[in-house]
Amino acid sequence: MDLSVRDLAVARGGIPVLEGVRFDLPAGGALVLRGPNGCGKTTLLRTLAGLQPPLEGRISAPPEAMAYAGHADGLKPTLTVAENLRFWASVYGTAGREAPAMSAMNLSDLLDRPAQTLSAGQKRRLGLARLLVTGRPLWVLDEPTVSLDAGSVGLFVRIVRAHLEAGGAALMATHIDLGLAEARVLDLTAYRARPRAQAGGFDEAFA
Amino acid sequence: MPDLGAYWLEVMASYVISLAILATLVVLIWRRSDRVRRELSETEARARRAERSDG
Amino acid sequence: MSLWEYANPKKFMDTTGPLVPWIVGAAALLMAVGLIWGFFLTPDDFRQGSTVRIVFLHVPSAMMAINIWVMMLVTSLIWLIRRHHVSALAAKAAAPIGLAMTVIALITGGLWGQPMWGTWWVWDPRLTSFLILCLFYIGYIALWQAIEDPDTAADLTAVLCLVGSVFALMSRYAVWFWSQGLHQGASLSLQSGERMAAAYRWPLYTCMVAFGLLFVALVLIATRTEIRARRIKALQTRARLREGAA
């Protein structure tokens, strides 16, 4: 179970943003994507998650292995914490994993609270609990620790470490230093896409 | 002018209105074509200048 | 050099560049000849009197209204399958012309039937299906305007065109059912063009070809404008990227 990417190019709004991206993420490994805002971290993660077709290059990962978590947590405000998790458990066919996930992200006391009454940090923890519920080995996370306080970040790092030891893998785009020693770092500025044609001719992309 | 008989209004109206619609269509397309052509030459000139300055 | 070579924007611009003036000239000439021939030189029809002259506007525009939608359907399919920007932009350029043709067909159809029906508008199946086609065109153009990203817009409008064509076909037969079903309305068959006397047939054919050529000329100019507009957008974006990077 490992993810390998060979000279991948991705575009945002038709304009190439990254090209030639290559890395491998073996089981038990973690990779943190670094780079200035707007360099294409989110675009790359969305392409890996399959939400967006790549311009060129190859992504090889075992089927049904990825769990994607974007900026928004995807929680239904009028549903309670338990109902949200039970829904995602039934979607991923992993019934019964809600309880361990809730206790792992210590949300057990918020069981029947509707999601709209949760604080940003609690919502984020519920979003990460959803990841546990999916039971997918490969986590693709976009800014997972945003709006988390220091204690929760520590909790998140412990969860990721446990996930890695259990043979999972994690690909994260984040700005802060997670203190995850075994995580390798990949700086995306090295793969910034050079503007293709000069001002004269124009190819299929008009530029 | 041919004798259009009782329904001259209908015949004239249909010709005048149809030709008016066609004329506005042609004018709109033609004017937009000119405007965009001018804008493109300006943008290309600016791009070439920018490329020369940092070339 | 397969046909798809022309889909490359640069090659398309180079090949159509010299052609446009000729096509525009031919279209203008034929339009003039056809309409003048039809309007001035044809005798009155014994049944319809002088209103028969309206046929030289109604039948060609009605035909073009349908043919343009079919052309948009084909270009949308080409865009979805071959991802050639030119065909998507050609569909976008053709839509307003199709709308204009539909409006002309509606107005001339109403005016032509006026002597028979005594009113300006009757829910005649043919006219009603053109009214529905008009709504399809407006929806298509509105969708193009509503989306910023050109590629997404091209994809979504192509899907709309495919689905819309199926429903337009169904609406046509629904309208025929709807008019026969309730009352035996004066469904004036506006197709009488085919059985026209020889005196009318040739000017009519001329007008048909003239309208066709006019469409080709206008859609070429409009598509070239769309390509240039896309090029401006792309150059401006790259300039912004360069300032960002510098």
Add this chain to the structure above:
Amino acid sequence: MIALLGRDLRLAIRAGGGFGLGLAFFLILAVLVPLGVGPEPEVLGRIAPGVLWVGALLACLLSLDRIFALDWEDGSLDLLATAPIPMEGVVAVKAAAHWLTTGLPLTLVAPVLGVLMNLDAGAYGWLVLSLLLGTPALSVIGTFGAALTVGLRRGGLLLSLLVLPLYVPTLIYGASVVTRGAEGLSVGTPLALLAGITLGAAALLPFASAAAIRINLR
């Protein structure tokens, strides 16, 4: 997918807005038309099938833009796209949820409003049958329109502009089933065509809607 249906229905019930909007509009229409047209029973009776069908159609139209808007804003549409269920399934379930929360209640309420509109006695059965057969098509086509315009700022107006022409065949056949039923004429053809459109739309449109959603998620 059943979980998604269950979730959407629970959301609709909890939000409460979903049910009321369509029904309220339908009731208002059935009250306003006689006030506008005048109280003569035979006039109302003749236009009742058309007014009831147009009312049901517009009531469906009202709640279309909320089908994907909520999931788009809170990010769950992205998560659903990366979930193991196919997007075609998600779209079909969304259409079913919309029908259950809007189409079905309208169909059940229609006879009551038929009384208001002095509908001919023989037509009530046909009214309910035609709405039962026709409203699913309205939901499936509406879901396609919602998929096209998800994420657009003022998508609501554009949505109705795109969807109305697509509703024409269903409206014509649906209304003519009721009108012919009232006059005792044979309703075989319009009924069959109405059912045909609904089945065809339910079978094919989810693929187009899923494609539109994938394009919009890019």
